[in-house]
Amino acid sequence: VKISYRRWQRLVIPITVLAVAGMAAPFAPGVGSTVNGARSWIRLGPLSVQPSEFLKIAVVILAADLLTRRRDDLADRTATLFPLGAIAAVGAGLCLMQGDLGAAVVLGAIVFSVAWVAGVPVTPLAGMAAGAVGAALLFVVSSPRRLDRFTAFMNIAEEKDHLAYQTYQGYLSMASGGISGSGIGGSNAKLGYLPYAHSDFIFAVIADELGLIGTVAVLGGFVMLVALGIQTAIAAPDRFGMLLAGGIAAWFGVQAIVNIGGVVGFMPVTGLTLPFFSAGGSSLFVSMTAAGLLLSVARRINAR
Numbered sequence: 001v002k003i004s005y006r007r008w009q010r011l012v013i014p015i016t017v018l019a020v021a022g023m024a025a026p027f028a029p030g031v032g033s034t035v036n037g038a039r040s041w042i043r044l045g046p047l048s049v050q051p052s053e054f055l056k057i058a059v060v061i062l063a064a065d066l067l068t069r070r071r072d073d074l075a076d077r078t079a080t081l082f083p084l085g086a087i088a089a090v091g092a093g094l095c096l097m098q099g100d101l102g103a104a105v106v107l108g109a110i111v112f113s114v115a116w117v118a119g120v121p122v123t124p125l126a127g128m129a130a131g132a133v134g135a136a137l138l139f140v141v142s143s144p145r146r147l148d149r150f151t152a153f154m155n156i157a158e159e160k161d162h163l164a165y166q167t168y169q170g171y172l173s174m175a176s177g178g179i180s181g182s183g184i185g186g187s188n189a190k191l192g193y194l195p196y197a198h199s200d201f202i203f204a205v206i207a208d209e210l211g212l213i214g215t216v217a218v219l220g221g222f223v224m225l226v227a228l229g230i231q232t233a234i235a236a237p238d239r240f241g242m243l244l245a246g247g248i249a250a251w252f253g254v255q256a257i258v259n260i261g262g263v264v265g266f267m268p269v270t271g272l273t274l275p276f277f278s279a280g281g282s283s284l285f286v287s288m289t290a291a292g293l294l295l296s297v298a299r300r301i302n303a304r
Helices: 005-027 051-069 077-097 101-118 122-141 144-155 165-177 202-235 239-263 281-303
Strands: 032-035 038-044 047-049
Touching: 005 032, 005 038, 005 051, 005 077, 038 051, 047 281, 051 077, 051 101, 051 239, 051 281, 077 101, 077 122, 101 122, 101 239, 122 144, 165 202, 165 239, 202 239, 202 281, 239 281
Parallel strands: none
Antiparallel strands: 032 038, 038 047
């Protein structure tokens, strides 16, 4: 379906209400489920849903809509900057309430990327970014357990049997792959040695089974996806399409960087999925939906 800004204008409020309501659902007794300290799942029998994934779509659409309507008032605090900050604060704040720092980081990155593409002045944008970083750090240090887990990546060798066990097992898995890998299905790490090998640490399994060649291909695929998303934003036929494409490209890029950075030990492990690769119906469905929106903007370019 080709994107029409007027059509999306009618859906902005319903999408936002549904996304916020979904974020509140995990706190309902008998509905919410806690995984790794984050109460961010809804479980109804065999069905499980992660509402923060759907919130990402709502946030990118809401930010793009706001900055499309305020294109002539980008420096106005009341009309643009405060509402934009509220979108980021509410979206990230809901994720932090659930204990999901990774999703909060991605949501903040989406809002700031859309704002930068829209041309919001750098000074207020930098101020909001500094406030977001401060809030994230305050969230981390507010719990000794959370702080220990967050800083474990700096002492992987010392914490390999405790806090950094998952990262260390990921190292072993990646080292086993070599140049060409052990072959599809050949990874032993996913047989119980590497926790969450199917989701958070799927990149380690890719390195094990496909080797250096496969990991370069995966990284190259994400680089191409982000680059083509940026090109789509530049060539978009209208402002809403430009901001939507730019936000989605930043979303995929930031989420891939945070996930892979945690697997290779350059960043803390946040529990984020790797788009299109990690197991999980919510993540895959939302990633495919976002990719479809990106393709929809590209179709309108070719249709002109």
